[in-house]
Amino acid sequence: MEKLFAEVYVELKHRRLDRIFHYGIPPGLTDRIKVGARVVVPFGNKLHQGYVVNLVKRADVEKIKNIKELLDERPLFTPQDIELARWMADYYLCPFVAALECILPAGLKYENSTVIALLGSDEEAMSLLNSLKFMDTEAAEVLQFVLDKSSITRANLEKKFSGKNVARAIETLVDYGVISMKQQFRMTGFRREMSAILVRDEEISSDTQALANRAPKQGQLLSTLMDKKRLPVSLLLKQTGAPKSSLNALVAKGLVRLEEDTVAGKVIRQSDRPEVIHELTDKQEQVFRRVSSAIRDGKYAPFLLHGVTGSGKTEVYLRAVQRALEEGKSAVVLVPEIALASQMVSRFSQRFGEGIAVIHSGLSRAERLQEWMRVHRGQAKVVLGARSAVFAPVKDIGIIIIDEEHESSYKQDQVPKYHAREVAKARARQHEAALVLGSATPALESYLETQKRNYGLLTIDQRVTTRPLPVVAVVDMRQERRQGNSGIFSTALFQSLENCLGNGEQAILFLNRRGFASFLICDKCGFSIRCPHCDIALTHHTKGNKLMCHYCGYQQQVVTQCPRCGSPGIGGVGCGTQQVEEEMYRRFPDLSVIRMDVDNTRKQGAHQRLLDKFGSGEGSVLIGTQMVAKGLDFPNVTLVGVISADTGINLPDFRAWERTFQLLTQVAGRAGRGQRPGRVVVQTYQPDNPAVGRARTHDYLGFYRSELARRRQFGYPPFCRLIRVLITGQDEVKVKTGAEALSKVIKKNFLLHSAAGEILGPAPAPLAKIKGKHRWHLVAKSPDAEELKGVVSASLRQYSLEFDQQGTNLAVDVDPSGMI
DNA sequence: AGCACGCCGACT
DNA sequence: GTCGGCGTGCTC
Numbered sequence: 001m002e003k004l005f006a007e008v009y010v011e012l013k014h015r016r017l018d019r020i021f022h023y024g025i026p027p028g029l030t031d032r033i034k035v036g037a038r039v040v041v042p043f044g045n046k047l048h049q050g051y052v053v054n055l056v057k058r059a060d061v062e063k064i065k066n067i068k069e070l071l072d073e074r075p076l077f078t079p080q081d082i083e084l085a086r087w088m089a090d091y092y093l094c095p096f097v098a099a100l101e102c103i104l105p106a107g108l109k110y111e112n113s114t115v116i117a118l119l120g121s122d123e124e125a126m127s128l129l130n131s132l133k134f135m136d137t138e139a140a141e142v143l144q145f146v147l148d149k150s151s152i153t154r155a156n157l158e159k160k161f162s163g164k165n166v167a168r169a170i171e172t173l174v175d176y177g178v179i180s181m182k183q184q185f186r187m188t189g190f191r192r193e194m195s196a197i198l199v200r201d202e203e204i205s206s207d208t209q210a211l212a213n214r215a216p217k218q219g220q221l222l223s224t225l226m227d228k229k230r231l232p233v234s235l236l237l238k239q240t241g242a243p244k245s246s247l248n249a250l251v252a253k254g255l256v257r258l259e260e261d262t263v264a265g266k267v268i269r270q271s272d273r274p275e276v277i278h279e280l281t282d283k284q285e286q287v288f289r290r291v292s293s294a295i296r297d298g299k300y301a302p303f304l305l306h307g308v309t310g311s312g313k314t315e316v317y318l319r320a321v322q323r324a325l326e327e328g329k330s331a332v333v334l335v336p337e338i339a340l341a342s343q344m345v346s347r348f349s350q351r352f353g354e355g356i357a358v359i360h361s362g363l364s365r366a367e368r369l370q371e372w373m374r375v376h377r378g379q380a381k382v383v384l385g386a387r388s389a390v391f392a393p394v395k396d397i398g399i400i401i402i403d404e405e406h407e408s409s410y411k412q413d414q415v416p417k418y419h420a421r422e423v424a425k426a427r428a429r430q431h432e433a434a435l436v437l438g439s440a441t442p443a444l445e446s447y448l449e450t451q452k453r454n455y456g457l458l459t460i461d462q463r464v465t466t467r468p469l470p471v472v473a474v475v476d477m478r479q480e481r482r483q484g485n486s487g488i489f490s491t492a493l494f495q496s497l498e499n500c501l502g503n504g505e506q507a508i509l510f511l512n513r514r515g516f517a518s519f520l521i522c523d524k525c526g527f528s529i530r531c532p533h534c535d536i537a538l539t540h541h542t543k544g545n546k547l548m549c550h551y552c553g554y555q556q557q558v559v560t561q562c563p564r565c566g567s568p569g570i571g572g573v574g575c576g577t578q579q580v581e582e583e584m585y586r587r588f589p590d591l592s593v594i595r596m597d598v599d600n601t602r603k604q605g606a607h608q609r610l611l612d613k614f615g616s617g618e619g620s621v622l623i624g625t626q627m628v629a630k631g632l633d634f635p636n637v638t639l640v641g642v643i644s645a646d647t648g649i650n651l652p653d654f655r656a657w658e659r660t661f662q663l664l665t666q667v668a669g670r671a672g673r674g675q676r677p678g679r680v681v682v683q684t685y686q687p688d689n690p691a692v693g694r695a696r697t698h699d700y701l702g703f704y705r706s707e708l709a710r711r712r713q714f715g716y717p718p719f720c721r722l723i724r725v726l727i728t729g730q731d732e733v734k735v736k737t738g739a740e741a742l743s744k745v746i747k748k749n750f751l752l753h754s755a756a757g758e759i760l761g762p763a764p765a766p767l768a769k770i771k772g773k774h775r776w777h778l779v780a781k782s783p784d785a786e787e788l789k790g791v792v793s794a795s796l797r798q799y800s801l802e803f804d805q806q807g808t809n810l811a812v813d814v815d816p817s818g819m820i
Numbered sequence: 821a822g823c824a825c826g827c828c829g830a831c832t
Numbered sequence: 833g834t835c836g837g838c839g840t841g842c843t844c
Contacts, residue, residue, distance in 0.1 A: 008844080014821050021844040044823065044843045061844050 006033055006067060007054035009097050010043050011112075015800040018095040022059035023050070024066040033067065036075030036082060038110065040068045040185055047183045049110055051100055053082055071110060071185065077103065078393075080430055087426050093723070093793050093812045094416035102416060103391045107369030110185040114154035116146055116170065119180045128178050139169040146179055154181070194233045196247065197257045198225045217242040218250055225256065233258065277351075278315045278464070287458045291320045294434040294456075295327055295398050302425065304405075304450050305438040307460035308469065308698070309669030313438045314344065316460075317401050318351050320436065321382055325355075329398025329433075330381040334420055336407035337361075337386055342608065343633065344403070345384060352382050359385035359392060387412060387420045390427065397431040400424045405437035405446060406662055411817045419815060421446075440669065440700070441662040444711065445718040447704055470640075470671040470678030472664075472696040476687045477644075488583045493641050493681045500639040501588065501620055505676065507639040509584075509623045510667045511577055529559065542578050580623050580643060596624035626663070638678050640671040645684040645692050653818045654716045657691040661703050664695035717815070721785045723792045724816040725778055726765060729808035732774040736762075738808050739776035745802075746780055746795040753791055757782030779816075789814070 007020045023041050025033050033039065033052060041050040042065045049071070077085075081103050088099035101109070118125055125147050132140040138161075145160065146152060158166050173179045212219025220240045225231060237244060250256040280288060287305060294301035307313045321331040335344050337360075348356050357371045357380035374380045376393040383392040387410055390400075402410070402421055410420040421437065428435040437446055437455070450457035463469070475490040485491060500507050529538050529547055531554050538547035538556070545558045561568055577597045584593050594614050596607070607627070614622045615634055622637075648660035664682060671678025684692050694703035712719050725742060729735045739762035750757045761778035768775055782788035796812065 005844090010843085012821050012843095017821075017843075023844060041844080044821095046822075059844075064844055 002030065003055040003057050004030070005056050005059040005064070006039070006052045007056060008039065008041055008050040008052055008067075009100070010041065011049040011051075011097055012043075013095045013098045015095065015797060018089075018097070020053065021050070022056075022061050022064055024064050026066045029067060029070055032070055032073065034075045035079065036077035037073075038071040038076060040071060041065065042068055047112070047185075049112060049185065051077070051097065069185075076108065084423070084426060084430065088416060088418060088423065091422065091426075091789075092416045092418055092814045093789065093796065098416050102388070102418070105365075105369055105372045107365045107372070108187070110187055113184050113186060115151055115182050115184050116154055116157060116179050117151040117182070118146060119178055122147065125178050128176055136169070136172060139172045142166065142169040143173055143178060146173075153184075194258045195230050196221075196225060196233050196236050197230045197259055198222075199255055199257050215246065215249070217246040221246055221250060222255065278312065280315065280319070281312065281460075281462070281464060283460045283462055284312055284316050284464075287460060288316050288319050288323075290456065290458060291316070291399070291434055291436060292323045295320065295323050295329070298327075298398075298432050300429045300432050300435070301456065302428065302435040302449075302454070303437065303456040303458050304442055304446050305436050305458045305460070306442055306447070306700070307438065307440060307458075308463060309440045309665070310463040310465070310467075310469075311440075311460040312464040313403070313460070314347060315464075317403065317436070317438070318347065320399055320401065320434075321348075322351070324398030324434075325352075325381060327398050329396050330394040331383070331399045331401070332389065332392060332394060332397060332424070332427075333382070333384045333401045333403065334389055334410070334424065335384065335386060335403045336409045348382065348384050354380070356380055356382040356384055357392070359383060359389040361386060361388075390420045390423045397427065397433040399434040399436065400428050401436045401438065403438050405439045406441055406443040408659075408817050415811050417811070417813045417816075419817075422815075441665050442700075444658060444704065444708060448708070448718050468677070469698050470668055470680050472668055472680040472682060472698075474687045474692055474696050475681060475683045477683050477685050480683075488580060488643060489587070489641075490681075490683050493683060494587070496639050496679060496681050497588070497621075497641070500679075501591065503638075505638040506614070506617070506619075506634060506636045507621045507641065508634075508637055508667070508670055509580055509621060509641045509643060511580060511623070511625050511643050529556075529563070539576065542582075577623050577625065584621060584623070591621060592619045593621045593623060594619035596622065596627060634670070635675070637671055638676050640667050640678070640680045642667060642680070642682040642684075645682050645689075646686060649684075649686055649689055649691055654711070654714070655818060657689065657710075658707055660689075660691040661695050661707075664692065665698070665700070668695065668698075715781065715783075720781050720783050721788050722816055723780045723788060724813040725780070725792075725796075726775060726811045726813065727762075727777065727808055728770075728773045728775045728811070730773060731807055734808050735774045735776050738810075739778055742795065742799045742810075743778050745799050746778075746792060749791045749795050749798075750780075750782075753787060755782060755787045755791055756784060757788055757791060 004025050006023050006025055008023050009019075010017055010021060021041075021043070023039075033055070035052055035054060037052050039050050039052055040047050042048075043050075047068060050067075052075075077100065082100070085096055085099040085103060088094065088102070089096040092099070125143060129140055129143050129147065132143060142157065142161065145157070154170070157170070161169075170179070170181070174181060211222065217240070221236065221242050224236060224240050231239075233247065237247065247256065251258060287307075291303060294303070305313060305316070307316075317333060321333065324331045333344075333348065345358055349358075357375045359368060359371050359375075363371070371380075372393065375383055378395065381394070383389050383394055385392065402424055405421055412418050412420075424435060427433070436458075439446070446455065449455040473492060473496075475492045477490060480490045489497070497507060531538055538554075540546075540558065541548055546555050547558055548555050577595050581593050581595045584591060594610055596610050610622075613619060617636065642664065645660060645664065648663060649656060653659075668678075668680045671680050682692060682696070686692065690703055690706045694700070694706070708718075711717065725739075727735050727739045727742070729738075743759055743762045747759055749755075750759070758781050759778060760781060762776050763778070765775040765777040780788060780792050782791075792812075796810075800810075
């Protein structure tokens with residue numbers, strides 16, 4: 001018997017709709033509807049997009065509607081994609097469709113829009129317009145607008161008449177029968193840019209004069225093109241002011257050719273530098289052999305590769321990927337943020353040339369789609385990219401590598417808040433592939449997995465060159481203050497700077513993130529100036545002498561008196577990159593300093609430009625936040641200074657110490673990469689904190705043990721699993737009561753299941769208000785992962801059925817990486 | 821989520 | 833008597 005019904009998920013991402021709906025397959029579409037294809041279905045009284053997840057012979061539902069339209073003749077999702085999305089939805093407690101849409105590149109999404117068009121003749125519309133003018137001005141205005149445009153999307157109309165009741169006006173006009181509404185599904189991802197090209201520029205010149213006389217616009221187009229040879233159509237028309245028809249005429253005459261723009265420009269795959277294949281050290285060789293045999297075995301095999309900075313992990317990755325290719329399989333390599341990993345891109349492209357695809361956030365939608373298609377078509381069998389590349393449409397994966405696996409950028413900060421490491425695990429299992437997690441400072445969770453024998457442990461404890469790790473000096477700032485030094489630099493750091501710069505070497509100064517850097521605080525009453533919308537300390541910007549909120553962008557003038565107690569002693573505490581820069585110029589007047597922070601790296605490519613500048617020796621000192629910590633390799637840098645380790649240690653987060661340890665280890669790795677030995681100076685008020693102490697001695701295991709003991713004592717991950725739920729909304733009372741209600745439901749369910757779980761909160765989130773939205777959160781916690789998930793998932797369902805949370809939004813975070 | 825249905829207050 | 837508020841319930 002034929003399979004006449006499709007099981008469909010509708011695109012709407014709501015807990016109540018997160019299930020299968022059955023649709024009939026109309027005669028015209030039998031045999032064409034396949035699992036994994038997208039369709040248009042009538043749902044309620046509108047059309048919506050749907051995803052076909054199964055085909056069945058019968059459906060036990062009373063009323064069944066038919067599928068309206070098929071969007072993909074060839075299915076977009078493989079059964080494995082659907083399986084992966086199921087896993088994600090289940091693990092991250094998100095709607096299935098939300099998970100599925102993660103797998104889909106943005107460029108392939110269809111947008112659901114309503115198109116409004118004139119139904120009858122213009123004359124009919126005009127006569128109605130005249131009578132409406134006196135009865136219903138709003139409807140008249142809308143009609144006038146539609147008349148001018150002849151057709152427009154509803155969304156555009158709403159935008160044009162924002163604030164007015166467009167819906168009613170439209171309804172009126174539809175009732176009069178002057179306009180029609182039609183839903184349309186359009187691909188929005190890639191506008192195909194066309195370029196105009198001159199066909200034969202030699203022979204044209206003689207014709208041009210004659211043509212220019214007869215058709216001046218066409219002449220203008222030609223002469224413009226003669227200068228430029230090739231120009232995007234949109235630009236060309238704008239420059240000449242000629243209509244599209246003139247261009248079309250030239251195309252018809254065979255003088256101009258239109259060609260689709262290639263958008264691959266930004267993805268540089270081949271480097272002109274000759275490839276250096278490094279010999280493997282014994283340690284590297286041992287590691288490679290184990291990974292290699294895992295690839296050959298074709299079984300799921302996860303490894304943690306713990307290699308000190310400079311241990312040559314990249315070369316092992318390259319060989320392992322090569323190995324997978326030799327087996328006829330493909331490979332996925334994830335890096336934290338591609339902008340910071342350009343060295344990785346160039347090494348991979350040197351080795352694999354056109355066979356790699358690069359996918360990251362710096363690409364436009366179209367560029368990303370192009371890379372995606374290359375993978376989809378099997379043109380690239382190696383994918384290198386950031387978090388989302390874990391979903392790349394590769395077939396038959398032999399190995400997945402996650403470099404710097406502890407990095408927090410692997411966790412998506414929007415729903416579904418997945419962690420690429422966990423998704424990679426699920427994919428590696430599906431493909432029976434090897435999985436290599438590489439890091440000098442593995443996440444506590446990952447290292448614990450090796451101890452539990454869930455991951456194989458691969459260790460490289462020596463650098464490729466025998467050069468020792470840099471010496472790390474910890475400066476006790478309490479003592480410094482006692483000795484009367486109230487400046488930014490301790491004596492030790494200042495002397496080290498003098499030394500380093502005196503030798504013509506370079507230094508990096510590292511600060512913690514800027515939101516916590518420079519704020520105004522009253523030295524008498526302790527009042528600090530905070531954002532009225534976001535309730536976080538405003539950051540002082542010397543430029544324009546402004547205070548700015550780094551969440552919503554709110555700005556105000558600097559105050560000179562404390563608004564609470566009136567004391568004139570309100571001033572800056574802590575320091576930002578700008579202050580360090582100023583201090584540097586004060587102490588070393590003829591020095592050139594490069595400052596790098598979120599402000600001056602926002603623009604595309606600005607980041608790399610500053611790094612290149614520093615690399616070429618144009619500046620002696622690089623001052624920056626987190627971004628200078630990662631992956632940089634400048635041989636002439638012999639000194640790294642950490643201005644204050646304390647900001648990191650004291651963040652309100654259970655992972656603060658782990659992060660600080662990782663960060664310090666990483667910045668320390670930036671020193672002494674060339675011939676001369678490196679030195680690291682860390683300033684802190686808490687020299688006894690293990691995050692500082694263990695980083696000083698490069699002792700990962702020591703830190704791991706002490707931190708694990710602390711986590712066990714306080715019941716934090718990895719000994720407990722956490723699910724955090726964030727509730728946001730305009731109305732604080734609604735947000736608060738919602739959080740309390742959900743908390744109550746979870747508590748009750750914990751008791752019913754006699755679970756060991758508990759609830760923290762509900763409480764206002766550490767950032768209690770962002771962009772006018774109040775934020776409350778609660779954390780469910782249990783040592784039993786399955787039970788925790790079961791209880792929270794059931795509670796969420798119950799809550800969403802029993803409480804109408806109008807005006808509030810709910811975001812679930814399974815395994816939150818932080819609590820802020 | 822989005823929309824219709826439906827039951828109560830202030831207006832032509 | 834009518835318009836329109838938003839509580840309730842459904843969507844194959």
